[in-house]
Amino acid sequence: xxxxxxxxPREGQRLVYLYLPHTNLIQLTExxxxxxxxxxxxxxxxxxxxxxxxxxxxxxxxxTYHYYQDVLGRNKARMExxxxxxxxxxxxxxxxxxxxxxxxxxxEDHETEFDEVCWLLSILSGNRMMWxxxxxxxxxxxxxxxxxxxxxxxxxxxxxxxxxxxxxxxYPLVSPDMLRNGVFNRMVSKFKGLRSHEREKLLEVVRIxxxxxxxxxLDVQYGLLWTTFEMFINEFAGETERNMLTEEQLRSLRSILxxxxxxxxxxxxxxxxxxxxxxxxxxxxxxxxxxxxxRIAGKFKIDMTQFWPKDAVxxxxxxxxxxxxxxxxxxxxxxDEFSERWKDVGRIRYWLIYWSLLLLDFPTEDLKTxxxxxxxxxxx
Numbered sequence: 124x125x126x127x128x129x130x131x132p133r134e135g136q137r138l139v140y141l142y143l144p145h146t147n148l149i150q151l152t153e154x155x156x157x158x159x160x161x162x163x164x165x166x167x168x169x170x171x172x173x174x175x176x177x178x179x180x181x182x183x184x185x186x187t188y189h190y191y192q193d194v195l196g197r198n199k200a201r202m203e204x205x206x207x208x209x210x211x212x213x214x215x216x217x218x219x220x221x222x223x224x225x226x227x228x229x230x231e232d233h234e235t236e237f238d239e240v241c242w243l244l245s246i247l248s249g250n251r252m253m254w255x256x257x258x259x260x261x262x263x264x265x266x267x268x269x270x271x272x273x274x275x276x277x278x279x280x281x282x283x284x285x286x287x288x289x290x291x292x293x294y295p296l297v298s299p300d301m302l303r304n305g306v307f308n309r310m311v312s313k314f315k316g317l318r319s320h321e322r323e324k325l326l327e328v329v330r331i332x333x334x335x336x337x338x339x340x341l342d343v344q345y346g347l348l349w350t351t352f353e354m355f356i357n358e359f360a361g362e363t364e365r366n367m368l369t370e371e372q373l374r375s376l377r378s379i380l381x382x383x384x385x386x387x388x389x390x391x392x393x394x395x396x397x398x399x400x401x402x403x404x405x406x407x408x409x410x411x412x413x414x415x416x417x418r419i420a421g422k423f424k425i426d427m428t429q430f431w432p433k434d435a436v437x438x439x440x441x442x443x444x445x446x447x448x449x450x451x452x453x454x455x456x457x458x459d460e461f462s463e464r465w466k467d468v469g470r471i472r473y474w475l476i477y478w479s480l481l482l483l484d485f486p487t488e489d490l491k492t493x494x495x496x497x498x499x500x501x502x503x
Contacts, residue, residue, distance in 0.1 A: 137261060139211035139228065140168075140187065141237065141254035141277075148173065148248050148299050149186050151205040168210055172303035175311040177236060179227055180213040184244075209237070209254065221259065221275060228257075229279060239322070240311060242329045246479055247297050251333050255279060297480065310483040324358040325479065327351075332475055335468075342457045345464055348471040349448050355475060356415050359482060364418040368408045377404050412448075413441050420474075423481050430470050444470070 145151060149171055167188060174183035189204045213224065228237050237254070244252040259275040302310075314322060331351040335344040357365065368376065384400045410418070417438070420427050431440045444467055450456040457464065 136215055137213040137224070137259060139209075139213065139224075139257065139259050140185075141209040141211075141228070141257035142187070143207040143209065143241075143244075143252050143254055144250060146207050146244070146248040146250065146252060148244065148302070149184060149207045150299075151186065151207070168208070170210075171299065173299065173307050174305075175240065175308040177211065177240075179217055179219070179224070180211050182209055182211045182240070184208075185210040208257070209240075224259065225275070225277070229277060234326075239314070239326060242326050243310065243314060243483070245333060246329045246476060247302065250336070297485065301486075306486070310480075310485060313482075313484045321358065324354065325482065328355050328475060328479060332472065335472070341465065341468070342451070344468050345451060345457065348468055348475070349452070352471045352475060353412070355478065356412075356419055359478070360415055360419045361422065364415055364422060365410060366408050367410050367414075370408075373405070373408045376407060380404050380407075412445055413438070416441060419478070423478050425474075425477060430473075 168185040169188070171184045171186065174181065176182070185208050187206050187208045189206060191202050191204070193200055193202045213219075219227075228235060241252045241254065255278070257277045259277070314325070317325065328351050331347055335347050338344060381401060381404070384397055388397050388400070417427075427437045427441075428435075431437065443463070447460055447464055447467060450459070451464070
């Protein structure tokens with residue numbers, strides 16, 4: 124829903140505020156004061172230093188301050204509410220109408236540049252960071268009533284977690300301090316530099332990852348995370364991580380195997396079998412899932428020993444983890460080895476978050492790289 128004056132000049136100072144859910148990226152406090160004692164009034168917003176460039180101006184996460192009258196005990200009181208928001212200062216020289224500006228922020232049928240950044244903030248925050256209301260201000264228009272200072276209001280329906288959602292999100296690998304001094308801006312730039320299908324795949328990973336926080340069904344979390352993890356590996360692993368053989372090597376092997384199959388399975392009675400065996404030859408090129416995980420872990424330089432007890436053999440534990448995955452995918456088994464599947468959920472969540480941040484060029488040395496099982500386990 125859009126309300127307000129849409130006949131504002133196409134240039135000049137324009138500020139956009141898009142209000143977000145609470146997030147650990149911005150520390151909020153609540154302040155109240157009896158009416159006979161003045162509450163400390165802040166300015167309308169406070170910058171956090173988590174800033175980035177957008178195609179139409181400069182954006183930053185801010186803490187906004189709002190005040191209203193209420194009753195505290197028997198006394199009237201002035202209440203202060205703080206709300207996280209994205210503050211966009213539109214380039215003053217940009218010749219753009221309000222309708223065009225709104226279309227850059229919000230589209231009904233597809234996600235905008237703002238929505239994509241909200242998803243990036245979501246993976247850092249551990250909860251969905253999608254704005255549901257906002258406004259466009261024109262600070263130069265200071266005469267008259269509030270309708271001139273707040274001429275355009277934006278409201279949209281966004282998908283919210285179900286009311287019985289477990290509300291358990293992982294302990295973030297990143298603190299707000301780590302995103303200042305241009306770090307988040309570099310992450311946004313790296314995201315924009317990905318190929319279009321890579322951007323969409325990464326956003327899909329983040330969407331599904333957050334969906335797993337919002338269901339109480341552990342088997343759903345388990346299945347969704349394995350699907351998302353394999354999608355991530357297949358999209359972002361390099362050629363050597365995905366495949367054992369080059370196309371040329373596969374052609375040579377195919378020739379040898381097809382001859383062997385023809386020699387050993389002759390006659391019309393074996394036609395269907397030969398056909399099925401030929402179809403399986405292409406699978407020799409792809410690495411098994413365990414090999415992909417081990418190689419992409421090496422690519423992203425993550426210490427895999429931290430995910431199991433000290434005396435565990437990582438290759439054996441990975442094999443056991445994949446066998447549990449196979450029994451669930453192919454046989455629907457979940458309750459057997461339940462405690463281990465519970466832990467698998469935590470491992471996969473951690474890997475998806477950690478590897479996604481590294482994909483966006485977050486400084487490796489700044490990440491809280493040690494795995495804490497209790498922080499990432501399944502929610503119930």
